[in-house]
Amino acid sequence: MRDLGVEGVGGAVVANQREHGIALGQIQCPGVAMRFDRNAEIFGAGEAAEYLYKVVSGAVRTVRFSADGRRQIMAFHMAGDTFGLERGAQHEYSAESVTDCELIAVRRSLVQRAAAENIGAAQALLQLSVSQLERAQEHVLLLGRKGAGERVAGFLLGLADRFTVRGELDLPMSRLDIADYLALTIETVSRAFTQMERDHAIELPSSRHVVVCNRGALEMLQAA
Amino acid sequence: MRDLGVEGVGGAVVANQREHGIALGQIQCPGVAMRFDRNAEIFGAGEAAEYLYKVVSGAVRTVRFSADGRRQIMAFHMAGDTFGLERGAQHEYSAESVTDCELIAVRRSLVQRAAAENIGAAQALLQLSVSQLERAQEHVLLLGRKGAGERVAGFLLGLADRFTVRGELDLPMSRLDIADYLALTIETVSRAFTQMERDHAIELPSSRHVVVCNRGALEMLQAA
DNA sequence: CGTAACTTTGAGACGTGTCAAATAGCGTGG
DNA sequence: CCACGCTATTTGACACGTCTCAAAGTTACG
Secondary structure, eight states: OOOOOBBBOEEOOOOOOOEEEETTTEEEOOOEEEEEEEEEEEEESSSOEEEEEEEEEEEEEEEEEEETEEEEEEEEOOOTOOOOOSSSBBBBEEEEEEEEEEEEEEEHHHHHHHHOOOOHHHHHHHHHHHHHHHHHHHHHHHHHHHHHHHHHHHHHHHHHHOOOBEEEEOOOOOOOOOOHTTTTTTHHHHHHHHHHHHHHEEEETTTTTEEEEHHHHHHHOOOO | OOOOOOOOOOOOOSSSOOOOOEEEETEEEEEEEEOOOOOOOOOOOSSSSOOOEEESSSOOEEEEEOOOOEEEEEEOOTTOEEEEOOOSBSSSEEEESSSSSSEEEEEEEHHHHHHHHHHHHHHHHHHHHHHHHHHHHHHHHHHHOOOOHHHHHHHHHHHHOOOOOOOOTEESSOOHHHHHTTTSSSHHHHHHHHHHHHHTTTEEEEETTTEEEEHHHHHHHOOO
């Protein structure tokens, strides 16, 4: 199996925490601040699902492995995003840090109590779940009905919408992470970047730094 | 664009209804029974999302179209399944009957009120949403990390787990529906069925009737 | 019995994966 | 500050799987 270089070390609980919890509607669920180095395992598939997490800084990926070990990244979670929602008592997927990152972890029991006692909290939780469902459906459409170039263009547009600073975008994740999210190989992802550069849709001052110079061209490429 | 033969006719409200609503926890949300012919549109993407639906009999597919008209079936919903959950006020996808079917439609406002007044109902709704999220993630894994034969085998196993009667399975959907769910072509799906028959994993007395004679072999094929 | 829709089968084209190698980038230690 | 080594990325040539196009076969239904 491919060595993914994920460290087995746990995250350090940060003593001097400024962030206090996760807001669910009006309710603030108190939580613990944690810090992880890049490529650390936050939780693994099969472990007890004890916490709901919110990203304070950095980036996190949620990952599933198929029976024979092929890796599929389900989602990237950036600052402000929440992850760790589960139906049962165990995690169905694992979560790993993409970069060094800070998280807030709230005990699931607290979340459940908040939802049981406060309508707004319950609604916020439902909202969270349904919007993740929508993102997953978008992902299905991407994988099912788009070619390699279209997937990469769509991926960049999705990131650009949320994180572009003056037309510039810093990718926290490697080509391998992008490939495993888009169900391609690193070679194909790399070729797609190169092609988009040739088409003057983007510029690549460095491999992790993207300048979107022609959004329209990207949207054309995204097509599908 | 491919002609999918979906009729524009609405569903008839059944006067003499025996099913009365959808259960959410302890709460029974009263609804209206409806009937649709096969390949009828139940709702379209972009329409106002007024109802939550439950399948009483028959089968329903939820569908999204990519910008250039390629069709992706997100899920099949069989008797007992619920669909129509949305984040916003509009449907993000459309729903069509696969076969003649009977549904219960409950006004969203009633569902929301039930969830606001009753903890159990809110929890049931969340449960519904998270389990659909889990199914969508499984779908992502299927599309992202499996080959044609593996997808078809996985599809059959998923159906077989829920609807096998004495090792026999009746497929309500056409090869085209299966192809559009698995992101393959009808030709590739057909070849996969033929191959599984050659491998003595299944028998095909008719194209819609599957006898699973070697579940282990199917699980091998599903591999991935 | 005839017709239309659905399914199966075949041959060849195309896109992405695989394998191999060159290049660029980055942190570490001298 | 530079040299080194390691990792990440890019590029190329070729293989393989699925799609496309075409046609034959099957089933359902009037």
